[in-house]
Amino acid sequence: MQPPAPSPLRGVPSPLRATIADVAREAGVHASTVSRALNPATRGMVTEAVAQRVTEVADRLGWRPSAVAAGLRTRKSRTIGILVPDLINPIFPPILHAVETVLATQGYVTLVANTDNDAARESLLIERMATHLVDGLILASAAAGTDALSLCARFGIPAVLINRRMPEGAGCAAVSAVTNDDIHGIGLAVDHLVALGHRRIAHLAGPQGVSTARDRRTGFLDRMRHHGLEPAEITTAAAYTREAGRAAMAALLQGPAGTGPSGNEPGCTAVAVANDMLCLGVYDAMEAAGRRVAADISVTGFNDMPFVDRIHPALTTIRIQHDAMGRQAACILLAEMAEPGLARQSIRLVPELVVRASTAPPAKAP
């Protein structure tokens, strides 16, 4: 006669969850056998009958693996970190969603954090994530002059950049990136404005620390030159935020003294803006100055973020492939984690022009 088997939850107190040792005892095998039976990858190493029994007992006891314990031994946490500069910008959620979806199918969970465009905070977050032994990192936040990549290298964490790339030949370790062809994209906007008849076109650039802003600026200049036009003006917003857009546009509307035909008119009939978020501020500034979008000054955005089709007037912008961007980045990361030696790759997605109501032929000069 044996004493009655311990109750499944063995006295509710501390070990709220059954461990592999509990299962082993109950099933009459060694813990290592339980481990092998319960891990799909090693299940083939034990007899099917044993595996069955172990599985059955594990279920009955409500056993759940401890990712922490396993991670300690294997040095893998099955966790991926994702850093975004600003979750409030609606282009990120769709990208995140795609990343998450791909990673979830492989059993990874994601640690998402906002850097708030703050390099120090970014470093801190990477440190914390390293502490948590993330298996990989997706960086949508890396700006120039950031330690992000060197930290990753130091901790040996594979990383993939998204919607950002490092300056060419910046001497930093090569890293894969998934970006848009921003140069081409802003070119589409310029072409569209020129086709409408605009000649005096300004550019409202983004913060020059990030590659998207630099590329769009460069692309703008290139394409203007291609059309044989001089840029009417270039202002730079301090950040990719609505408020920075408002401030920059307000400055642009006043115009450098004497540039405009009548002296204090803005020197342009259209402005190609570096990003949709900035456009919201542009609209704000124009409203405040009593200028009409499209009728007085045409505006183009960049990103086609959700909801800009419903702002008034609906924004003409450059659509990027949010979803593909997230998916690709996740896939590349998975590949590089599986095979660390893999050659780095840089994918550039092609954007397209979406014409809505914020652009129109220039108003006739009086």
Place this chain on the structure above:
Amino acid sequence: MQPPAPSPLRGVPSPLRATIADVAREAGVHASTVSRALNPATRGMVTEAVAQRVTEVADRLGWRPSAVAAGLRTRKSRTIGILVPDLINPIFPPILHAVETVLATQGYVTLVANTDNDAARESLLIERMATHLVDGLILASAAAGTDALSLCARFGIPAVLINRRMPEGAGCAAVSAVTNDDIHGIGLAVDHLVALGHRRIAHLAGPQGVSTARDRRTGFLDRMRHHGLEPAEITTAAAYTREAGRAAMAALLQGPAGTGPSGNEPGCTAVAVANDMLCLGVYDAMEAAGRRVAADISVTGFNDMPFVDRIHPALTTIRIQHDAMGRQAACILLAEMAEPGLARQSIRLVPELVVRASTAPPAKAP
């Protein structure tokens, strides 16, 4: 003579990072002493001189704590899980941001995941988070009939609901919640419409599985009754999405046969919508049907999500306290984690009406 001290990184290979044992050896003390010296909470237990030396060596060797190893021993991961139904809905990022900010000051990192409004996915995510030993959970996703709370209870994970609450007396374990006063909020919308002169007011309700949708529906009915009015019509959207809003509004515009004055007119001059996201669809449907927002039918939203001030016409809506909501939830969670016996609390934040351009007096009957 001693052999040369091992180089700081001791042969680059596997132990990319120094461990506490490395520091101990280098500093000539025991690992437990290192642990105490490096942990702010126990630093007082060792001599200041020793603590200094240990800290110095740890720095030199580039030691980083392993949250995984510590977590295994302490059963705390310093990680908090956050579940949202749909990150694409712009009300969530600000809430998340607030939560993250509060938790970050306490050294927690956040594991964010989308449930996509799918109960099965939600359960899976909670299981995975339990596996990762999250210390607490913030649920912005819990709908009725979900296992979320029982799972949390089973795993012993403290949880706080946000923007959702459980049906009263549903027999489920008590849990703290931070919500809006939705009943009051929708009442503000009704009051506003009535004050403008509307009498035939419809309600476009949200999916009745979630408490916000139920409360707003109830609040609408109550307030209408208060004014002595019959609800013109109530349609229910299948989800809090733009598309569901479009479909529901399209149905409402056709109206039940013969309800409208001319037989197929919508039976209302205004519609109080359960949520801003739905309003985007409402606008879409009205545009498709050739009806003007405000001029033909007034529309009110709920949430004051970012950017609805720029849609056309700018949406009159009910502003909720995104930021306070996130902060409060985080604080409550921290408190309950520190002291599990703490009484559960339910905080109800008060919303306010923001009048913009989507509401106007009813058009005069011809």
Place this chain on the structure above:
DNA sequence: GCGGGCGCTGCAATCGATTGCAGATTTTTC
């Protein structure tokens, strides 16, 4: 009938930090 081989299972070490307990040292107290 015996050695080789193979398949399965158990043993024990390990991942890195934490912590109760005990021994060693110093300080306090009478």
Place this chain on the structure above:
DNA sequence: GAAAAATCTGCAATCGATTGCAGCGCCCGC
């Protein structure tokens, strides 16, 4: 000056799972 108390530090166990190695049994072939 001795006993008691306080203060540090080291020892060793522990958290829960993984895994290299060894051993055991069984089957097969010669």
